[in-house]
Amino acid sequence: MRVVSAVALNVFRESVRDRVPYNLVIFAVLLIGSSYLIGQLTAGQDVKIIKDLGLAATSIFGLFIAIFIGIGLVSKEVERRSIYALLAKPMSRTQFIAGKYAGLVLTLAVNVAVMTAAVYLVLGYMTWNEPAEARAAWDAPGTDPALLKALFLIFVELMVVTAIALFFSTFSSPLLSAALTFGLYVAGHFNADLRNFEHVVDARPAVWLARGLYHVLPDLSAFDVKTQVVHGLPVPAGYLVSTTAYGALYVAALLLAATVIFTKRDFK
Amino acid sequence: MAAAACLAAAVVTQVARDRAYPREAPATQAMLYVRSPEAVKRMVLGFDALAADIYWIRAIQHFGGQRLAEPGQPRSYHLLYPLLDLTTALDPYFNIAYRFGAIFLSEPYPGGPGRPDLAVALLRRGIAVQPGKWQYYHDIGFVHYWSLDDPTTAAAWFQRAAEQPEAPNWLMPLAAAMLTQGADRVSARYLWQQIRSSAEEWLRRSADRALMQLDALDQIDALNAIVASMPPPAGHGYSWLPLVRAGRLRGIPLDPSGTPYEMDPSTGRVRVSERSPLFPLPAGVHGR
Numbered sequence: 001m002r003v004v005s006a007v008a009l010n011v012f013r014e015s016v017r018d019r020v021p022y023n024l025v026i027f028a029v030l031l032i033g034s035s036y037l038i039g040q041l042t043a044g045q046d047v048k049i050i051k052d053l054g055l056a057a058t059s060i061f062g063l064f065i066a067i068f069i070g071i072g073l074v075s076k077e078v079e080r081r082s083i084y085a086l087l088a089k090p091m092s093r094t095q096f097i098a099g100k101y102a103g104l105v106l107t108l109a110v111n112v113a114v115m116t117a118a119v120y121l122v123l124g125y126m127t128w129n130e131p132a133e134a135r136a137a138w139d140a141p142g143t144d145p146a147l148l149k150a151l152f153l154i155f156v157e158l159m160v161v162t163a164i165a166l167f168f169s170t171f172s173s174p175l176l177s178a179a180l181t182f183g184l185y186v187a188g189h190f191n192a193d194l195r196n197f198e199h200v201v202d203a204r205p206a207v208w209l210a211r212g213l214y215h216v217l218p219d220l221s222a223f224d225v226k227t228q229v230v231h232g233l234p235v236p237a238g239y240l241v242s243t244t245a246y247g248a249l250y251v252a253a254l255l256l257a258a259t260v261i262f263t264k265r266d267f268k
Numbered sequence: 269m270a271a272a273a274c275l276a277a278a279v280v281t282q283v284a285r286d287r288a289y290p291r292e293a294p295a296t297q298a299m300l301y302v303r304s305p306e307a308v309k310r311m312v313l314g315f316d317a318l319a320a321d322i323y324w325i326r327a328i329q330h331f332g333g334q335r336l337a338e339p340g341q342p343r344s345y346h347l348l349y350p351l352l353d354l355t356t357a358l359d360p361y362f363n364i365a366y367r368f369g370a371i372f373l374s375e376p377y378p379g380g381p382g383r384p385d386l387a388v389a390l391l392r393r394g395i396a397v398q399p400g401k402w403q404y405y406h407d408i409g410f411v412h413y414w415s416l417d418d419p420t421t422a423a424a425w426f427q428r429a430a431e432q433p434e435a436p437n438w439l440m441p442l443a444a445a446m447l448t449q450g451a452d453r454v455s456a457r458y459l460w461q462q463i464r465s466s467a468e469e470w471l472r473r474s475a476d477r478a479l480m481q482l483d484a485l486d487q488i489d490a491l492n493a494i495v496a497s498m499p500p501p502a503g504h505g506y507s508w509l510p511l512v513r514a515g516r517l518r519g520i521p522l523d524p525s526g527t528p529y530e531m532d533p534s535t536g537r538v539r540v541s542e543r544s545p546l547f548p549l550p551a552g553v554h555g556r
Binding site (some may be wrong): 038041042043044045048049052053055056059060134139185186189190220221224226227230231233 | 314315316317320321324325328329359364469470
């Protein structure tokens, strides 16, 4: 556990020093702040657009951070040849992978927390500024705690994407890892279409293949509850727990596969 | 320094060329490249609500731009329904898009596209998503009453609205009044006053305008009666001047927005000016 923590903290420190996440988070915070101005164009829907833009910005910029840093987690060490020194230390390859993953998740957690704070800050200002009659027309309170459900599932989705990026990073170049990770991200959002493939084609093998792919590919659309929380619709606790459990199991599967691949790699 | 000087020289040359050989501005007709909600849903990769907000902003800009065009310029609201269709398909719980859409789709030309059928279709889609939303039933009833001049169907929808959860208690009496009395300004005024108490500013503004239109209708009735009581001598057309001289009017009467009424010189019928923000007045809301 100490070894994993040490690797994780090192990854976090390196990420903090890297300018890419800084720029992305600053840009995200600026975008969230500008949503207050964009909201003036929406005929009374300011709060909705602040919430929509805030959640979307957190998701998109979190995705960029997960991919840009995740694809280089292992491949950078290999390119810099620092992998030899690392593997010579009393640390298993499993601990190495786990530590790398934990470090990037910690980085993401901090970045998502900063963006969450920015969203609530703008919403708080909005709520404070609006008269009570206008606030009564909102579907949900301005600083609605239910937003945290959407932000939590966005974070779990980013954990899955990070695991995908790390998985590809163990055997592929950064450019290819980025393309494959983004491709899986897109496929994960269209996943639900595969479940109902029998409405599109008649061939049974195609339907079975589609159904199989539905279960194997990451079901990322399930993590999207943005519309529900913005409109004040309920998100059952059971749904949150089951979706989080799905994410955790998928992450575990990816990390184990990454460990197997990384363990079998010969760095001579 | 040399690069900056070259760029500055290029800019000066460009300005001089544009002055000497002005180019026509490219046609800027509004375009909607993707009309299929299903296609857009796939293209936005899960950011449906944000895309809905963008289409909503576009719908408002399109409607406002056409409505505020110079008087006499042709207006085209051809993109309003497709934009609202996309907005509500991407975010089916976007309440204001359904309600806004209903009121302004049914607004008669030139204030709107004059399509109450599309307004009803949009609201019906809202009901399919949220069957318990009494506001949508109420709005359909209102479209039938105000734009389609069909108080019987309007009453049926008000009744359905009254049966929904959390419906206000004034809906059932309104439905009953509509069934028994038929279309009249009293019920219309009551309806608009209810909408005016809505928390949404755009709906309040629409209600204010409609109430002024009803006041204008009452004033026109009174003015027509005054004009009819003092017909002009043979060979002369109708005008305000004889009425003012005779003391029947203090001056040229103004409508509730402050714009002078106009009089048809051949028939004496009083009407709201086309320059008035209250133009056109709703058809079919006749007095008692």
